[in-house]
Amino acid sequence: MSSLFDPKHVRRAFSRAASSYRAAAVLQQEVAKRLLESLDYLEDRQPQVVLDVGSGPAHATAAMKKRWPKAQVIALDLALPMLAEAKKQAGWWRPFSRICADARALPLADNSVDVIYSNLCLQWVEDLPAVFAGFRRVLKPNGLLVCSTFAHDTLVELRQAFAQADDTAHVSHFVQIAQFGDALMMAGFRDPVLDRDMFTLTYDDLPTLMRELKAIGATNAMHNRRHTLTGRSRFAAARDAYEPMRRADGKLPSSWEVVYAHAWAPAPGAPIREQGHDVASVPLSAIPIRRKTTE
Template sequence: MARMYYPFSRLFRNFSSSSCLKSNRGEVIMNVFDRKAKRMHRDRSAVMPDYKVYEYIKEEIGYRVADRVGDIKREFEVLVDLGCGRGYVSKHLLKDTVKTIYQCELSEKMLSQSEVSIEVPTYRIVADEEYFPFRDNSLDIVVSSLSLHWVNDLPGCFKQVFNALKPDGVFLGCMFGGDTLFELRVALQLAEQEREGGISPHISPFTSVQDLGNLLNRAGFTMLTMDVDEMKITYPSIYELMYDLKGMAENNCTWSRKPALRRDTIMAADAIYRDMYGQKEGLPATFQAIYFIGWKPHPSQPKPAQRGSGQMSLKDIANLADITETLTPEDAKKISDMLSNMEEDPKKT
């Protein structure tokens, strides 16, 4: 059901206007990543005959992101899969959750391989995450799985997503966290320091939970929910790990990267990796996933109670059982109704 052309031109904005630069005005953008190199990495991954062998992490996390979309008890008209890759999220979505899907991907070759939902009409768009192509207040939900950690202007990207969402729209996704591949990072730095007398970045700088929450809040999102999960994959040696990263198109694209690693440096890094982190089964590699969900404000959303309106002190929590016995039937019914409403609408939890 995938279509390379897309309808509803009212959803898309004209980049000749200055609207796409509003979030960047007066701000200094850290230009850390070479976006052309990252597109080249994805293009090269797309032409690998065995590219499906390297998708195990992105497939698993894409399924988990799609499962979180299904947990929201709502029917969305328009969903955008930002940085969709090969459709790791979109292909799991069903028509009782979403009516229309737009897959956005930096690499046209990888986008042509994207899998789509068997039930939901899906349209493919070649688009850069840093230049979100949708008009303000046009989308119901935006999802993103393991693509935003290569974005230079992350605050600007979040602000563009916020503007494109309708009031009470949701932004849901996953990014690699700061502990991702820390074993490989340490081994390469120590080996390079020993063999070459200095170090250079070989692993992408990843964000932390606190920084990601601050950026989402700064963009305007409310009712943030975040959780962290870790996956440990065991490899026979450092060579298989680095080759798999290349197959995933997750190899380094920072501007300050070195053009190549010396053979003796890689051998030393493998020895250090084994000495510091090695196990009987092989070399473990940590992939830390940060899942997040944020909402665009709307009057219907629950709001915090006014300061001073509480009727119970925190110091009385230890005596909660005794206090519960003294509740009037009316108060007990209010508490029961409140709990029932929270179960019916997970957004209020």
């Protein structure tokens, strides 16, 4: 059975976007800012080791190094060119480590990390329970995980428009918020809290949106994507299908559903839950979910 995503394509897309990412990733930077606020849950605790998974050019990594100057702060990313950009953020006055690695196989020792921060990386991972199990493995008991991902209603307009062009997936798959919460519980994290933002970005036309997606590396990474050019006729069909969605201000809307989560690694000796067993310590309905809409 083939996997949903193509990790090699994800690596290539973000490697190519390394130089353009900072200027184009306005939404990503806003989400990072909001996610960094979650670190206030640590109150006065001073972590020794902090890991930024999917760091990109490492703006959040640098912010955490500034927040905790005595901590070992690590930027980890799948794309080596992103880490080359990250080096510019480190500087001699606030150095942090850089590791090129996959979020699905963290090259860190068990119980070695106090805080894991991951902003808008996990939407490129198919097996969330396995990734969260890896996060739990490297976290110290009672360590903190703060993370975010794009969820199901992201780019819903684009998905609907291209569905009028052909039957091939042109937009990556994004998880339901329930799947995200379930995956946290399956890995044994405790006291999870989820937040949800719905952002609406606007564009003059479809080509402008597509160029921005390429600039941030957010291209279709599904294995069953079309491996040839979309073609003028298909693109025109998608463009025509998008036009009826144009707003009163003349702009095309683009929805981005963002889910944030913070949760704690369990105390020492807590069993790891496995799929096929009683994995949910509480029903998903008991996890606090705060919903907001932002334009």
